[in-house]
Amino acid sequence: MAVRQIDLLQGTLDLLILKSLATTPNHGYGIATRLHQLSDDVLRVEEGSLYPALYRLEEQGLIESEWRPTENNRKAKFYSLTRKGRAAAQAEHDAWLRLSKAVTRVLRLLEQEA
Amino acid sequence: MAFRPPRFVRRVIALFTWNARDDDMQQEMAFHLDAMTRDLMRAGMREEEASLAARRRFGSVLRQKERGHDIRIGILLEDIMRDIRHMARGLRKNLGFTTAVVLTLMLGIGGNTAIFSVVDQLLLRPLPYPNGEQLVTVYESFPRADFGTAETRLRNVVSPANWLDWQRESHTLEGLALFRPFVGTLTGVGDPLRLTSQTVSAEFFPTLGVKPLLGRTLTPEDDRPKAPRVMVLSYDLWQNRFAGNPKTVGRVVRLNDIPVEIIGVMPAGFRFLYQDVDFWAPLQLDRNQPWRQTSGRFVNVVARLKPGVAIGDARKEMEAIAARLAATYEFNKNSSVTIVPLREELTGQVQASLMVLYGAVAVLLAIACFNVANLLLARGASRRREIAIRTSLGAGRVAIIRQLLVESLLLALIGGVLGVALARLSLDALVAFAPPNLLRVPELFVDRRVLMYALGLSVVTGILVGIVPAIVVAGQSMIQSIRSGGLTVTHSPRIRQALVICQVAMTVVLLCGAGLMVRTILALNATKNGFDKQNVLTMDIVLPGARYNADRRVSFYRDTVGAIRALPGVESAAAANSLAVIGSPRGGSWFHRLGTPELPAPERPTTLIRVVTPGYFKTLRIPVLRGREFADSDETSPNQSFVVNEAFAQQFLKNIDPIGESLTVWMQDQNPYLPIIGVVGDVSEGSVRGNPQPTVFYSHRQMPETGMTFVIRASQPGAIAASAVAQIRRIDPNLAVTKIRTLEGALTESVARERLNALVSGAFALSGLLLASFGLYGLLAFVVTERTKEIGIRIALGAQLGRLKGSVVGGGLRLVAIGAAIGVVGALVVLRSLGSLLFQVTPSDLATYSAVVTLLCIVAAVASYVPARRAARVEPLLALRQE
Numbered sequence: 001m002a003v004r005q006i007d008l009l010q011g012t013l014d015l016l017i018l019k020s021l022a023t024t025p026n027h028g029y030g031i032a033t034r035l036h037q038l039s040d041d042v043l044r045v046e047e048g049s050l051y052p053a054l055y056r057l058e059e060q061g062l063i064e065s066e067w068r069p070t071e072n073n074r075k076a077k078f079y080s081l082t083r084k085g086r087a088a089a090q091a092e093h094d095a096w097l098r099l100s101k102a103v104t105r106v107l108r109l110l111e112q113e114a
Numbered sequence: 115m116a117f118r119p120p121r122f123v124r125r126v127i128a129l130f131t132w133n134a135r136d137d138d139m140q141q142e143m144a145f146h147l148d149a150m151t152r153d154l155m156r157a158g159m160r161e162e163e164a165s166l167a168a169r170r171r172f173g174s175v176l177r178q179k180e181r182g183h184d185i186r187i188g189i190l191l192e193d194i195m196r197d198i199r200h201m202a203r204g205l206r207k208n209l210g211f212t213t214a215v216v217l218t219l220m221l222g223i224g225g226n227t228a229i230f231s232v233v234d235q236l237l238l239r240p241l242p243y244p245n246g247e248q249l250v251t252v253y254e255s256f257p258r259a260d261f262g263t264a265e266t267r268l269r270n271v272v273s274p275a276n277w278l279d280w281q282r283e284s285h286t287l288e289g290l291a292l293f294r295p296f297v298g299t300l301t302g303v304g305d306p307l308r309l310t311s312q313t314v315s316a317e318f319f320p321t322l323g324v325k326p327l328l329g330r331t332l333t334p335e336d337d338r339p340k341a342p343r344v345m346v347l348s349y350d351l352w353q354n355r356f357a358g359n360p361k362t363v364g365r366v367v368r369l370n371d372i373p374v375e376i377i378g379v380m381p382a383g384f385r386f387l388y389q390d391v392d393f394w395a396p397l398q399l400d401r402n403q404p405w406r407q408t409s410g411r412f413v414n415v416v417a418r419l420k421p422g423v424a425i426g427d428a429r430k431e432m433e434a435i436a437a438r439l440a441a442t443y444e445f446n447k448n449s450s451v452t453i454v455p456l457r458e459e460l461t462g463q464v465q466a467s468l469m470v471l472y473g474a475v476a477v478l479l480a481i482a483c484f485n486v487a488n489l490l491l492a493r494g495a496s497r498r499r500e501i502a503i504r505t506s507l508g509a510g511r512v513a514i515i516r517q518l519l520v521e522s523l524l525l526a527l528i529g530g531v532l533g534v535a536l537a538r539l540s541l542d543a544l545v546a547f548a549p550p551n552l553l554r555v556p557e558l559f560v561d562r563r564v565l566m567y568a569l570g571l572s573v574v575t576g577i578l579v580g581i582v583p584a585i586v587v588a589g590q591s592m593i594q595s596i597r598s599g600g601l602t603v604t605h606s607p608r609i610r611q612a613l614v615i616c617q618v619a620m621t622v623v624l625l626c627g628a629g630l631m632v633r634t635i636l637a638l639n640a641t642k643n644g645f646d647k648q649n650v651l652t653m654d655i656v657l658p659g660a661r662y663n664a665d666r667r668v669s670f671y672r673d674t675v676g677a678i679r680a681l682p683g684v685e686s687a688a689a690a691n692s693l694a695v696i697g698s699p700r701g702g703s704w705f706h707r708l709g710t711p712e713l714p715a716p717e718r719p720t721t722l723i724r725v726v727t728p729g730y731f732k733t734l735r736i737p738v739l740r741g742r743e744f745a746d747s748d749e750t751s752p753n754q755s756f757v758v759n760e761a762f763a764q765q766f767l768k769n770i771d772p773i774g775e776s777l778t779v780w781m782q783d784q785n786p787y788l789p790i791i792g793v794v795g796d797v798s799e800g801s802v803r804g805n806p807q808p809t810v811f812y813s814h815r816q817m818p819e820t821g822m823t824f825v826i827r828a829s830q831p832g833a834i835a836a837s838a839v840a841q842i843r844r845i846d847p848n849l850a851v852t853k854i855r856t857l858e859g860a861l862t863e864s865v866a867r868e869r870l871n872a873l874v875s876g877a878f879a880l881s882g883l884l885l886a887s888f889g890l891y892g893l894l895a896f897v898v899t900e901r902t903k904e905i906g907i908r909i910a911l912g913a914q915l916g917r918l919k920g921s922v923v924g925g926g927l928r929l930v931a932i933g934a935a936i937g938v939v940g941a942l943v944v945l946r947s948l949g950s951l952l953f954q955v956t957p958s959d960l961a962t963y964s965a966v967v968t969l970l971c972i973v974a975a976v977a978s979y980v981p982a983r984r985a986a987r988v989e990p991l992l993a994l995r996q997e
Contacts, residue, residue, distance in 0.1 A: 028142060029149040047146065051139075074149075077142045 013045065013053050015096055018081065018089035021063060025080035027070070028054060054079060062088050201521050211493055212525070214888070215486050219529025219575060221881050222482030224536030225475040227568040231541060231558055233472055234567075236461050242383060244323040245418075249456040250425065252280070252290065252415040252432070254449050269452050272415050275405035276439060276446065280415075283435050286428035287417040289321035292397055293386070294413055297656055297821065299850045302368045303355050308656065308850035309369075309392040311345075315399065319346075321418050322386065329363035329378030336377075337396040343374040344396065349382040351392040369395075371660040386416075387459065406445040410703075416456070429453050444714075466951060467871050474627060474878045477620050479575070481882045484613045484620075485889045486579040490522060491610055492896050494587030501587065514588040522580025523573065530572030534560060537568070548870060582609070607897070614893050615933040617886040618974075621879070622937025622966060627945055628879035629962040630952055631872040637954040638865045643695055644797040644806065646735035650857035651831035652693060655842065655849055656821035667818040670845065672749060675727055677841040678826055683834050688730035689814065689822040693857065695798050696864045697823065700725050701781065705810065707766070708776040708787045721762060722799065722809040723781060725817050731757075731794050733827045734857075741773045741792030744813045754816050755791040762808035763793050779810055782817065802861055803953045823853075831856050871951060883970070887977040894926050894981040902988055910990035919982040926978030927971070934967055 020031055031054075032045045057063045062085035070076050081089065147168050154164035205212045240246055253269040254276060274292070281290045292315035300307045312318075316337035325331075326346065336344050347362070356362040365376050374395070385391060397413075419428055432451040440446040454462075461468075494501075501514055541558040560568075586609065655674075657667055671689050678687045691700045704718035728744040731737075743757055756777055763772045776787040796806030814822070828834045839851050853860075862869075898905070908918065945957040955962070 027145065027149075029146045033153070051142070074145065075141075076145045076149075077138070 011092075012096070013049060014057060015089070015092040016043075016045075017050075017053060017057065018062065018085055019093060021079055021081045022086065022089055025066075025078045027076040027078050029076075031079070057085070061085075201517075201524060205521075205525070208493065211489060215489055215525045216529045216532065218482045218485050218489075218885060218888075219526055219572075220532040220536055221885070222479035222533070223526075223530045223568060223571055223575060224533030224540070225878060225881070226479050226571060227533055227560070227564060228537035228540045228544070229468070229472050229475045230567050231537060231560060231564045232544070233468055234563060235558060236464065236468065237457070241456060241460075242324075242385075246456065248419040248421070249322070250287070250417055250419060250428070251454045251456060251459050252287070252417055253452045253454065254411060254436075255452040256448055256450075269454075270449075271411045272413050273405055273409070273411045273445070274399055274401075274403075274413055275443075276411075276436075276449070277413060277415055278401060278405075279439055280432065280435060280451075284417075284428075284431060286420055286423045286431045288420050289317050290415055290417040291315050291317035291321045292399065292413045292415060293318060294397060295388075296395070298370045299656060299658060299848075300355075300367060300369055301371070301848060306848050306850040307355065308654075308852040309351070310388070310390055311393045311395055312386065312388075312391050313395050313397040315397050318394070318416070321416060324380065324384055326378040327381040328360060329376075331378055331380075332394070332396050337398055339398050339400045341396070341398060343369070343372060344377045345369070345374050346378040346380060346394045347376060348380055348392050348394075349384065352379045370656075370658040406443055425453060425455060464867065467867055470627070470871065470948060470951065471874050471878075474624055474875050477624055478878045478882050478885075479571075481617050481620050481624075481885050481889075483575060483579045484617045485885045485892075486522075486525075487583055488610055488613045488889050488892060490518075490579060490583035491586060491613075492892060494518070494583050495896075497587070511588050515584045518584035518587060519577065519580045522584070523576035526572045526576030526579070527569075530568050530575075533572075534565065534568050537564070544870075544874075547873075548866060610893050610896075611929055614886075614889050614929050615936065617882075617889045618930050618933025618970070619937035619940060621882040621886040622934050622970060623941045623944055624875070624879040624882045625966040625969065626938075626941040626963055627948065628872070628875040629966055630945065630948060630955055630957065630959060631868070631875045633955045633959065633962055634951070634953045635865065635868050635872040638802050638868055639862070641798070641802055641954075643802055643861075644736060644795050645694060647858045647861055649827055649829060649831050650734065651824075651826045651828060651835055651838065651854070652857050652860065653824050653835075653838065653854040654821065654852045655824070657846075657849070659820055662820065664818040667820060668749075668815050671727055671814055671822055674842050674845055675729070675824070677845065678824065678838050679729075681828075681834055681837050681841065683828050683830060684838075685827040685829070686729055686733040687824065687826040688733045689727045689824050690730055691725040691819050691822060693823055693860055694734060694736075694825075695800075695802060695804070696860065699723055699799070699809065700812070700817070700819070703780045705777050705779040708778075719766060721766075721779065722807050723779065723812060723817075724809055725812045725814055725819050725822075726757075727814045727822075730811075730825065733825050735827075736797060737795040739793045739795060740771075741790070743792050743794065744811075748813060749815055754786075754813070755789050757792045757794055757811040758790055759794050759806065759809045759811075760796045761806040762810065765808050777810065781812075788816075802865060825857065868951070868953070883973060887973045890926055890929065890974055891977040891980060893929075894922060894978050895984070897925070898922060898981045898985045901985070905985050905988045906990040906992070909988060915986040919979070919986050922982035922985050923975065923978040926982075927974060930970060930974040934970055938963060938967070 016035055017031060020026065020034055026034065028047075028050055032047070032050055035043050035045050054063070054065075058065060058079070061082060063079045064082050065077050065079050067075055067077050150168040151161075151164045154167055155161060159167065241249065243249060252272065254272050255269050277290060277292060280287070284290070293312045294314075296311045296313045298309055298311060300309050314332065316332050316334040319326075319331035327349065329346075331346055332344070335341060347356070352358060352362060356365075362376055363378060366373050367376065368374070380394075399413075419425060429451075432453060436446070436449060436451040440449055458465075504514065538560050541560065545558050657670060662670060675687050675689055678684060690697075692698055699722040701723045702720055703723060705721050706712060706718065726744065728746045728748060731743045739760060741757075744755075748755070756779075758767075758772060758777075767775060772790045772793050774789055776789050778785045778787045794811070798804045799807040799809070824838070826834065826838060835854050839854070842849060842851055905918065909915075941963070942958055948957050
C-alpha cells in the first residue's frame, strides 16, 4: 500500500469503534473495513487490537453482541451500541474534538511563529 | 436494553462457560478470515492466494484467541493454573517424598476399595430378585444344647407335611416354595455330563419373581406327581452345552436315562443360593400323601414376606403355628421354626470373615494416614523458609493452610487412582483364589459405586492427613516469621512421636490378628482328623437308577473297586457314600439296641449313617479298635452286620463290649437287628474343625446307594487317575466321573475361607508393619538431621560412638515399646471378636503375641539403627560449620 499507515493512539480506537456503530450495528470485519475505507486507506485496524477492544467494550457494557445473518446469508457476530455506549460515544467524541482542536490550534500558532 | 449482571458475576459465569465462549470466539475469527478472503477474491486474487494473504494479514488465529481470553477469564484461571503448576513442580522436585506418600496411600486406599467392593457386592447391593429383601428361607428347628455352636437351636430341613400346613396357615408369608439339591447325569448331548440342579415346587419361580429368558418356567401341572418330566436350563448350561441355540427349548434329552423335555432357559446370572446350578426341574411331590407317617424331613423352603410385614412378625406367627403343630402331632414334638433372611443365608458363611478383613484394612488405612501425616509434617518443617517467605509477602494463615490442604488432596487423589488399579488386580486374584461357592458371586468388579467410594475415601483421606500438619505448619510459620532468629528446632516432635506410637500400636493389633489366623490355618492343615489323608485319590460316580437295580449297583461297585485295586501302584481302594469329614453322611436316624427298653420316637437316641464298601477303613488308615471291618468275604455271606465308631461306643455302649451287640436303625423299609462286628477310630464330622459324631457304618451291600465316592490309596495318586477312570469306563462307558482330586486337596479346599483369612489379613499386617517401620525410620532420620550440630559437639567432646548410636536406637525403641504395650492391650480387647473364626488357638495366645512383639522389635531395631549409624558418622567439624 502506497500510503503510510498510521498507528492509532490509545483510546482513539475505542472512539472510532463506538462512532462507527452509532448509525448501524456491524460485525468485527465490517468495522475494520469501514474504518479503513473512510480514512482513505490511511487507518488500518489490526485484528489483534480490534477484537480485544470489542471484548473490552462489551465487558464495560458499552456495546452488546448478537449472532445473525449478513446480507450474504453468513452468520456473523454483530455489535451494537448500548444506551450507555451511546452516551460514552458522545462524551468521547466531544473530548476528542476538544483535544484535536487544541492540538491544531497549537500547531497553527507554532507554525506562524516560525 | 437487556439486563446485564454485574461484572463480577459475569466473570464468574465466564469462568464456567469458557468453553462456550471459546467456540464463540473461534467462529467469529473464522468469519473474519472468510470475509477477508472473499473481498480479496473480489479484488481479483485466486482463492488459495486470497486465503493465504488473509491468513498472513490476520496473524495467528490461536494467538488472537488467547489474547481474547486473557481479558475474559484472565486472572482467576491463571491463578488456579499457577497454583497447580507450582504444586506439581514442588512435588516433582521432592520425588522421594511424593512417591512415598502416593504409594502409602495407594496401599491404604487400594486395600480398602478392594474389600469394600466385596462387602458391597455381598452385603450392600440389592439381591438379584425383585424386592429380594423380602425373601427368606424357612427351617424347622430343634433345641440342641450339645451342638457346640453359639446357636441354641439346630436348623433342620423341613417335612413336606409341615410345609403344607405352613402354606395353609401363614398370613405373613406367601409363596412358600420347596427346593432340594439334586445331581444327575445328562446324556444325549455330547459326552455324559454330571449336572447339579435344584428340584423345586411350582411356587419356586413365581416366588423369586424372575422371568425366563426363553420358553417358560414350571407350572403347577409340571409339578404334579407322574407328570411328564421337564427342565429349565441355566444360561451357562444353555451356552456351553447347547451353543445358545434358541431351538433348544422343546428338545428332549436324557437325564439319568429318563427322557426330559427342555421347556425354558433362565437369564444370565440367575441363581439361587448356589453358583453352579445347571438346571431346575419340578419336585413333583404328592401333596396328598400323609408325609408325617411315611417320611422324615428332606426339603428346603423359601418364601416371601408379604408386603409391609416385618421379619419379627413373621417369626412370631410361624413360631405360634409351629407350637400348635407340635401340640397336635407326635412327629412335630420339640419342633419349631427358624426364619433366615435370604441375604444372611447367602453371606452367613463369609460375613464374619469379611467384617474382620474390613476392620483390618481400615486399620491399615489408619496406619497409612498416620504415616502420611508424619511425612507431611516433616516436609512442612523442611519448608519453613518457603512458607515464612510467603507469609512475609502477605499470604495469610488461611491461604497457607489451604495451599497445603490442596496439596495433600492432590496426593490422595493420585494415591486413590493407583489404589483403584491395585484393587482391580487384587479382586481378580481373590476370585481366582477363592473356591466357587465361597463368595457366591460370579465375579468381583470395580464399578461406578466402587469408584465413588474410592473417590470419597481419597478426598476424606486427603483432608484428614492434611489438616493437622497444615495447621501445625502454618501456625509455626507465623510464629517463625515474627521471631527474628527462626532457626530453633520446631518439627513438632510430640505430634510426630504420637503418630509413630499409634502406628506401632495398630500394627501390633493387625499382626496379632493375622498371626492368629495363620495359626488357625496351620492347625487346620495339621489336624489328623483321625485318618491318613495323604496319597489318596478320590472321584465321584452316580449310577442311573433306571439302568441299575440294587443288585447291579452292588456288583458294579464291587467290580470297579476290584479292577482299580488290580492297577499297578494302587495299594488299596474302596468306596463310600461321600468323602470322609467334609462329605455329608448318608443321613441321621433313630436306632435301637436289642435288649434295652424301647422309647417313644422323640426320645430315641440318634446316630449318623455312612455307607462304605469293604476295605474302606484300611484304605483311609482309620484304625480298627476292636473286632474287624467289613471284608470282601462278607459280600457273599448271608449274615450282615454293622461297624460303629468310637464316639458311638463311648456314648451309647459305655462299659459294654460292643462286639456282638445288635442294633436296628430306622433307615429303610426293612430294618432287622444286626450285630456290631467292629469299632473304628473317630473321624471329624462336617468340617476339619468338627468333632466326631456317633456314627453307624452300613456296608454298601446293605444299602446299595447309586452315588458313591471312590477312595484309592496309591504312592502317586495323580498318576493313576487316568487309568482308574479308564477301568470305570470299561465297565460302563456312559458314566460321568467327576470331582477327580486328592483327598488332601479336597480337605485343603474345604478350609479355603480360613486360608483366605490368613492370607489377606497377613498381607495387610505385613503392609502395616512396613509402613510403621518406615514411619519410625523417617522420624529418627529427621531427628538425627535436626540434631546434627548437637551430635557434632558431643563427638568433638569425646562422646563414645556406641553410646551415641545407643541413644538414637533407644529413642526409637522407647516409642516402639510404648506403642507395642498399647497395641497388645488393644489386641486383647479387639481380637476377642475373632473367637469363632479361630481353631485350636485362643484370641490371647501367648506364643502369637510374643512372636509379634519380637518381630516388631527386630524390625524397629533395624529401622532405628540406620539413622543411628548416620549419627555416628557425623563429622564434628563439618557439623559445627553448618549454619
